[in-house]
Amino acid sequence: MTDHDETAGLRPRALAWVNRHLEAGERIVGSEALHGGITAEMRRLTVAAPDGGSRYLVLRTFVDVEHAEDSLDREAGALTQLAGTGVPAPGLVAVDPTAAHGEYPSLLMTHLAGRTVLDDEAVEKRVPLLARQLVAIHALRPVERPGRYVTSTTADTVVTPEGADAAAWAAAVDVIRGPAPPYEGRFLHRDFHPGNVLFDMPPSGPAGARITGVVDWAAASWGPADLDVAHCSTNLALLHGPAWGMRFAEAYEEAGGVLAATSGERLYWLVRDGLAFSEEVGPVSRPWREAGRTELTTRVVEERLAAYVTELMETLG
Known part of the structure; x- marks a missing residue:
């Protein structure tokens, strides 16, 4: 208003x-x-x-x-x-x-037309659109590269959620103690997730949905495509459940995107981003509740994060 x-x-x-x-x-x-x-x-x-x-x-x-x-x-x-x-x-x-x-x-x-869509309904229609949009961003070759990507989470700053699988989380923390894998640089949004993507959702239904805008480029940088994919994956896992976090990397490849060659390299980026959320569950989940997802309490989001990181370790570790 x-x-x-x-x-x-x-x-x-x-x-x-x-x-x-x-x-x-x-x-x-x-x-x-x-x-x-x-x-x-x-x-x-x-x-x-x-x-x-x-x-x-x-x-x-x-x-x-x-x-x-x-x-x-x-x-x-x-x-x-x-x-x-x-x-x-x-x-x-x-x-x-x-x-x-x-x-x-x-x-x-x-100003761009459209609105953010964070509901569970029709998420299966939106995930491929998100993936295709991210592939298009990574395909850009700017004349001047933005600054190198930045990560702040370390093995010593991770906060293990209450009730999480302690062994799986300890193993995940060990993953990020090692050096970052080699990568081919790409133009990154660096904060790509459903809250920064605008959709046109026609009255005819979700089948006609289309992306009208990508906003918040304040962290734009140069780095591995896996890092953008990992960030969107974690957001999807917390918004819609761990299975959707696991699904996004597949959708990205189906859209023509190229990720790290080995499962160990992919795991590094996925885990690094997932663990980063452990330090800011409260600030991340608050805007989702303000947008109507009132069931996403801090505790619920912590539980989803715990399950997602554990599933990553079980699947790729």
């Missing part, structure tokens, strides 16, 4: 900065908070044109977020590289990574 005050939620300096990037005669007539993100404030701005038409822009603001400058530089660079590629990403309007013009580091971009 749009706020009653046409500029509600917009800080004064940020509003002035946005206004400088509007077309002549345009003005902001609506401001609506967008929910679902973890690190950034998002607002959809309704912009009215002199001829009576209107359009939307999205303002992404990082408030007290560490490494905000790097994230916004990465996102601005990715959106610039993605323009004209066929990947449905927002268009970059302006970026202020150091808060030189506003209260906080921010990025202004075009």
Whole structure:
């Protein structure tokens, strides 16, 4: 729902900065908070044109977020590289990574149609679409490569969920104690999952669903395709059950994607991403509940994560 005050939620300096990037005669007539993100404030701005038409822009603001400058530089660079590629990403309007013009580091971009879909219903229809979209992203060969991928989880920071198979989790932790396998670099989204993908879901039913946008490119980087696949797999496992996490890698290959050659190499990336979620189950699951998946309590998500990592070890370990 749009706020009653046409500029509600917009800080004064940020509003002035946005206004400088509007077309002549345009003005902001609506401001609506967008929910679902973890690190950034998002607002959809309704912009009215002199001829009576209107359009939307999205303002992404990082408030007290560490490494905000790097994230916004990465996102601005990715959106610039993605323009004209066929990947449905927002268009970059302006970026202020150091808060030189506003209260906080921010990025202004075009708005994409569609909505996120996190329900269990028709997940079997959406998984192949997600896989095909990720293959298309990995096929890009940008003129300038983004920065190298980053991982923060270590064997010493993993939090084993209560009730998890201790032996399986200990073995999983041992997997990431070793060096990363060799890989052929690809253009990565690095946070590709259903919460960052927009769908058009026609009234005729899920068979006609299509992807209309991929958002949140703040972690765009260069690295192994397996890492993007692993991240989406973990999200699917937690949203829809461990079986869907296991299924996504298969769907990616069926769509033409190429993963690591050996099961041990694939296991490394899958486990690394799964274990990373052990440190942030609460922040990850909160937006899902806000979006309507109220049954996905922190405990339920912990149980799914425990089962997923165990199944990875039993299947590929």
